[in-house]
Amino acid sequence: MTERELDGIGIDLGCVIDSLQVGILILDSAQRIRHCNHWLTQRSGLAASAIDGRPLHEVFPEAQGSRLEQAVHHAIHDRLPSLLSPALHGTLLALYQTPGDRRHDRRMQQMIHVVPLSDQAQQGACLIQISDMTANISRERLLRQQTETLRRTTTQDALTGVANRRKFDDALASEFHKAQRNKLQLGLMIIDLDAFSRYNAHYGRERGDVCLSEIAAALQDVVRPLGDLLARYAGDKFALILPGMDEREVCRLAENLRLRVGTLGISNAANTGYLTVSIGATVMQPSADADTHTLLSSADVALYQAKHEGRNRVVYFSAEDGSFRSYG
Amino acid sequence: MSLNELQRDALGEIFNIGVGRAAASLSQIVSDEVLLSAPEVMVVHREQAAKVLLGAELNQFSTVSQNFSGPFDAQAMLVFPESNALEIVRLMVGPHMSIEELSEFEQEAMCEIGNIILNACMSSLADIFHIRFESTLPLHRFGDTNNLPILDGDEEQMVLLLQVDMIISQQRIQGHILFLLSVPSMSALLEHIDRYLSAQGLA
Numbered sequence: 001m002t003e004r005e006l007d008g009i010g011i012d013l014g015c016v017i018d019s020l021q022v023g024i025l026i027l028d029s030a031q032r033i034r035h036c037n038h039w040l041t042q043r044s045g046l047a048a049s050a051i052d053g054r055p056l057h058e059v060f061p062e063a064q065g066s067r068l069e070q071a072v073h074h075a076i077h078d079r080l081p082s083l084l085s086p087a088l089h090g091t092l093l094a095l096y097q098t099p100g101d102r103r104h105d106r107r108m109q110q111m112i113h114v115v116p117l118s119d120q121a122q123q124g125a126c127l128i129q130i131s132d133m134t135a136n137i138s139r140e141r142l143l144r145q146q147t148e149t150l151r152r153t154t155t156q157d158a159l160t161g162v163a164n165r166r167k168f169d170d171a172l173a174s175e176f177h178k179a180q181r182n183k184l185q186l187g188l189m190i191i192d193l194d195a196f197s198r199y200n201a202h203y204g205r206e207r208g209d210v211c212l213s214e215i216a217a218a219l220q221d222v223v224r225p226l227g228d229l230l231a232r233y234a235g236d237k238f239a240l241i242l243p244g245m246d247e248r249e250v251c252r253l254a255e256n257l258r259l260r261v262g263t264l265g266i267s268n269a270a271n272t273g274y275l276t277v278s279i280g281a282t283v284m285q286p287s288a289d290a291d292t293h294t295l296l297s298s299a300d301v302a303l304y305q306a307k308h309e310g311r312n313r314v315v316y317f318s319a320e321d322g323s324f325r326s327y328g
Numbered sequence: 329m330s331l332n333e334l335q336r337d338a339l340g341e342i343f344n345i346g347v348g349r350a351a352a353s354l355s356q357i358v359s360d361e362v363l364l365s366a367p368e369v370m371v372v373h374r375e376q377a378a379k380v381l382l383g384a385e386l387n388q389f390s391t392v393s394q395n396f397s398g399p400f401d402a403q404a405m406l407v408f409p410e411s412n413a414l415e416i417v418r419l420m421v422g423p424h425m426s427i428e429e430l431s432e433f434e435q436e437a438m439c440e441i442g443n444i445i446l447n448a449c450m451s452s453l454a455d456i457f458h459i460r461f462e463s464t465l466p467l468h469r470f471g472d473t474n475n476l477p478i479l480d481g482d483e484e485q486m487v488l489l490l491q492v493d494m495i496i497s498q499q500r501i502q503g504h505i506l507f508l509l510s511v512p513s514m515s516a517l518l519e520h521i522d523r524y525l526s527a528q529g530l531a
Contacts, residue, residue: 067357078451081465082444087421087437088357111436113465140433 023095023130029076029123031056040130043095045102060093068092068128071114075126084112086133097134109133157232159209160216168231168239172292175229175243180286187242187250189281190299191219191257194311196236198269211266211275212236218260222253239299247283247316254279254314255327262312276312278303284319294319329486329514331371334530335521340369343490343505346452350445354496358420363495364445366505370489371514377487377506381407390414392442392468396450398461399520400513404450406442406492408503410470413438419496439468445492449505457520486514 006013014035017024023040025033036051044051046059056072057064067089071082084092091107101108111131119125155167163171172188179186193199193215200208216230219238223230233239240257242250258279266275280303284295302317305324309315314327331339343366351364372380381389390413393405408416417434420441443466450461488507493500509517 067353070353074447074451078447078454079460080447080451080463082447083436083440083466085433085436085440087417087433088440115465116462137433 022132023128025056025128025130026117027056027072027076027126027128028119029121029125031072031076033059034125040095043097043108043132044093045096045099062092062094066092068112068114071112072126072128075114075116076124079116079124081113081115084110084114086111086137093130095130095132097132109137157216160213160232162216162220162238163229163231165231165233168229168233168241171229171231172241172295175241176286176290176292176295179243180288180290183285184244185246185283185285186295187245187247187281187283188295188299189240189242189250189254189257189279190233190303191238191240191254191277191279192303192307193236194276194278194307195269196275199275202269214264214266215261215275215277218264219257222257222260245283247318250281250283251314251316251325251327254281254316258312258314278306278311279314280304280306281314281316282319329371329511329518331369331518334525335518336369338521338525338530339488340366342452342456343369343449345456346449347445347492349452350448353444353448354420354441358496360497361495363493365493366490367493368491372487372489374485374487374508377489380489381504388470388472390438390468390470392439392446392466394443394446394466395464396461397463398454399457399459400509400516402450402488402513402517403508404446405506405508406445406503407506408501412501412503415499415501416441416494416496419499435468435470439466442466442468445505457524459520484511485509486511488514488517 006016017035018038020037020039023043024035024037025040026035028034032053032055033051034053036048041048041051044060051059057069063069067082067084071084074080074082086109089112090109092110092112093107095108095110096102096106097108109132111133113127113129113131115127115129117125117127155163157164175186178184193212196208199211203211212232216232216238219240220230223240227243229241231239231241242253245253258277261277262274264274267273268275280299280301282295282298282302284290284298286295298317298319302315302324305317306313306315306326309326316325316327317323318325347364347366351362354362354364388410390408390410391405393403396402396404417437421434421437446466447463450463453459454461485508488509490505492503492505494503495501
């Protein structure tokens, strides 16, 4: 609808601008404010009479030397439009949603568009349009926090804080593919708490939970921060993915972990010594047609053998030649 | 249609004045030194420009575009591989996100950065040639090579292609600025360059 058509139905363009839910400032070629709308007087706390006819930098001293001033210059002299994003300028102008916000100097988040206007004298004029982005930005912050929480809860074991089974399955599949592609070795161990059901029965589940957390923390201390992944594999079982490690390194680490748990000084269920772990370890360099099942079951077989040999030990199983090697 | 050496040098100089101004504005925004340079200007066909962009290892792009109109019309685009765009936003806004969650907030920041660089290039041209352009507001888009706007449209379009090097916090980030011009617009641009060169006593 053109201005003339608006006239025809008795609507004044100034009223329309005053009804807009964005801030409007119209500047002449000398950067003097020739018009501001109701939204702007409300949010700036200034009367229209204190704004109209005065230079932009007098009404908004915070704009002096800012990108807004450059953008205005650009619009008036080069006739090019600019956008000032909330991410880079945020609270540039002293505009507030409420008087309470003003008292606490909580400025609104702003998105500012500066566009050239053609004036009758052809000297250049510009329009500054300010949108309140406060709600959008707090919504985005909230969404981001929620995403972060969600990501943590879907990949982390709630009790021990190490990776959960879902994360373990994903990580194992991806490390397996990486090892396949780059022809690298991939180590895996399964760490099982010895006689833990008896421990739980003796001391109660609550103390059992504390014990699991302590052991998880002790194991986590030893893994390399990049690449290795410690996960709670099942109730009292942890699994550790070790990309790039060979048999010797995996067995040395497993032995180290076994001894470390022994020195935590957690009494066992019979109160005859300390709680121990059995560890099944394996390494493979996966061929193109191999799958993670072989790796997992090799570690399982090794763990079973460690239990069978009397617990509190490390057993290594090689899927290549079907042999066991015991440590500890 | 191609540039002779004098024309190429003149355009290179003009655009470097532009990106230099843009760097000053960006430095002011982040209160840290941002350096920008455009070492080379080429005139190529649309397909060649696409090939240069595709030559990059990644084929996901961030583009900021503005349409300029005046004595000649140009669709100007700042193109960064997506990961480079993310790096710029990280360095300028904050370190907290991955590409998947690059939100409106960061896209707007990228849009503004593009706006500053493209406006600076075009106003540098306008200053030197004593002409004026009008322009649309910047538009930011993510996309792969399949929907890069440069790959569709008028066969006859020519592309003024500049490589840009951006240095923020000692990190060097590369991208390209493209100006898509119709053949008549390209001729008009060349005329302006020649007029400028002869006014300088150079041609």
